[in-house]
Amino acid sequence: MTSKQEFIEKLRNSSLRPTKQRINICEVLFNRDKTFHFTINDLFILIKDKTGEKVSLATVYNTVHAFHKKGYLKEIPINSNQTYFDTNVTDHHHFFDVKEEKLIDLKNEDVGPIEIQKSIPGKKIKSVEVLVKLED
Amino acid sequence: MTSKQEFIEKLRNSSLRPTKQRINICEVLFNRDKTFHFTINDLFILIKDKTGEKVSLATVYNTVHAFHKKGYLKEIPINSNQTYFDTNVTDHHHFFDVKEEKLIDLKNEDVGPIEIQKSIPGKKIKSVEVLVKLED
DNA sequence: ATCTTCTTTAGAATAATTATAAACAAGGAA
């Protein structure tokens, strides 16, 4: 459980002004036990439901992108009509249940080390992500 | 090099009528040495350039989806504004050069075997794909 | 030839995301 005050400091330290909207979004996103997978629209609805205050859709987009840029959110590479984000920014992988359009975390141990044996001159590896699609 | 006649047979065997448009698309997609990564829009433009005949955008969508369904194309999971497809439908992985928005194949040997140690009751694994993002 | 079914097509509809520009709020300086 992170206090409102801690979110304010975290935002300040990232040179993001701690607005009411951003603090609300922080509380919805980061006051959780488990990792959270969401789309912008999921979040938009959740904010209203959980905080009782409405934040405009544009602000949700702005804030999620700002948090992503600062490294507080991770974008999950799937082809879906909507973009998925993850509050777990550590190195890890995903199951994607194609039928139910649901993401499930895979711990790094569940996948084992992945050694990339090829390299591209002038480029370095930014991330290695495994997506395991599930069917019935 | 596959002949037009062979494409016609391939289409018939897949219960897809061999129309002029589909044959043109086959020639653009499958008469290649190397694997080919593309977006619908890439392909739309290429068809005009390579065959001199225009195929409507809707038909390109229809055909690519039909080929995908039949297993002649693979969809590559990246978050991009456009969906990427691959003519290499064998089990393999990708580099994605984020800056240049370019895909590069990774052979299975370049990545090594991936053992998924976790399973979800009632679900089976459909595919395992690794995406390695590259930066400068 | 004729008929049925599948396919193509242009254009409209949809839906996610981004841009715009005006109102507003934060934080600093006086």
Next chain:
DNA sequence: TTCCTTGTTTATAATTATTCTAAAGAAGAT
């Protein structure tokens, strides 16, 4: 505090990839 600058929010419009629609056209069977 009050003023000022800069960053933020907001509703709405614009953009863009993709899907839908319905009419015209082509394939294949009879």
